[in-house]
Amino acid sequence: MKKSICLYFQVHQPNRLRLYRFFDIGKDSHYYDDFANRTILRRVAQRCYLPMNALLLDLISANKGAFKVAFSISGSVLEQFDRYAPEVIDSFRKLADTGCVEFLSETYYHSLASLVSESEFKHQVMKHKAAIEHYFGITPKAFRNTELIYSDAIGQMVYDMGFKTMLTEGAKHVLGWKSPNYVYSCAMAPGLKLLLKNSSLSDDIAFRFSDRTWADWPLTGEKYLAWLKASAQNDEIVNLFMDYETFGEHQKAQSGIFDFMKFLPVVVLNDGEFEFVTPSQASKKHRPVGELDVPDPISWADEERDVTAWLGNELQNDAFGKINEQVEKLALLNDEALWSDFGHLQESDHFYYMCTKFFSDGAVHKYFNPYDTPYEAFINYMNVVSDFILRVDDAISVSDANFAPAEAKAPAKKTSGTAKAKSSAAAKSGAAAKKPAASRTRKPAASKTTKK
Secondary structure (H helix, E strand, O other): OOEEEEEEEEEOOOOOEOOOOHHHOOOOOOOEOHHHHHHHHHHHHHHHHHHHHHHHHHHHHHOOOOOOEEEEEOHHHHHHHHHHOHHHHHHHHHHHHOOOEEEOEOOOOOEOHHHOOHHHHHHHHHHHHHHHHHHHOOOOOEEEOHHHOEOHHHHHHHHHOOOOEEEEEOOHHHHOOOOOOOEEEEOOOOOOEEEEEOHHHHHHHHOOOOOOOOOOOOOOHHHHHHHHHHHOOOOOEEEEEEEHHHEOOOEOHHHOHHHHHHHHHHHHHHHOOEEEEOHHHHHHHOOOOOEEOOOOOEOOOOOOOOOHHHHOOHHHHHHHHHHHOOHHHHOOOOOHHHHHHHHHOOEHHHHHOOOOOOOOOHHHHHHHOOOOOHHHHHHHHHHHHHHHHHHHHHHHHHHHHHOOOOOOOOOOOOOOHHHHHHHHHHHHHHHHHOOOOOOOOOOOOOOOOOOO
């Protein structure tokens, strides 16, 4: 049996927040930097998404379906594709039509919901699943959590939603002496198969490819195949997981990254030792060699391979706690705009920008951060959240007013015919004496509208 290579690419762009000052709170509820979001998405589409999708389509055709890849595309970036670059969605549809590309499920908003709320986590997964079905006509069978975050408890939730395959990080502190080049199973849900990222070989492409100070630069297809063989000498599968923006955006076209990807599948397939598989195919082909015990969450970020890139300091935890406190109040409302903003404010990127790791992974965080300091990111985000909380509270107040019981009217007393006559005469006399005062009615307070 041939050994397997599983290529997986993550596609995501956050909804970046505009500069939101303290004095904007309660006055302007449009939070997003539309210019930056449009400009960055269009740029990355031209540099990465469109040329790389065209290359993959050519590779699938040239190799007669022997070349296979997988994608996870967040709901946040799907919305931006729809708004700013619909041609990108068309190019992904062409890949979907080949039958050689698998689309995975994840959280719609690329959020950290799996760490805090099972109900919100499942809601976002189902929302994302519906989006993939809508755009590509494919129902996802395998799952990839935000930033490959995984633990035994998360694995149980994923399995309960019907998934049988999940991708995560091959973290050294979890594996110990074990190799990431096998299929494992979830300790709490043995029916869930786990594919683990080979960090070293993945990062050779994602981070080191264009580094001229790297001892192994330049990287060629033949050299990389030799490394694949060495890594899987006694193993079964090599999982290469990376951001799709690696191609053309993080690693520029002039670095030769597109040429490398053009020839790598040819070199691998001509050699004959490996075959390309999708995550679901890998799960069917390979049996788990054992259970993976992961009591605490792991991820593919930073040297620690944990969740401290997003929840590692007081700023991040305060911001994360504040936005998630609103879920109970939102449950009382059926306000689409509020729920949408709540989702986008959960995007993991906002908390990543607040990271204070200035040493081990500071350069990586700085590259992806639009703010000068983590403290600026925190202040800007909390200003936005403060306005969001005001809108939620106002909506609840209006909702309570609308459902408040009306005051009961006292029953009218019966009057005799003589009394009625006297009352009628008095009324006529009063009407002749003066005109009646105009009645006053309290106009309902205008509800706040969300500027989109």
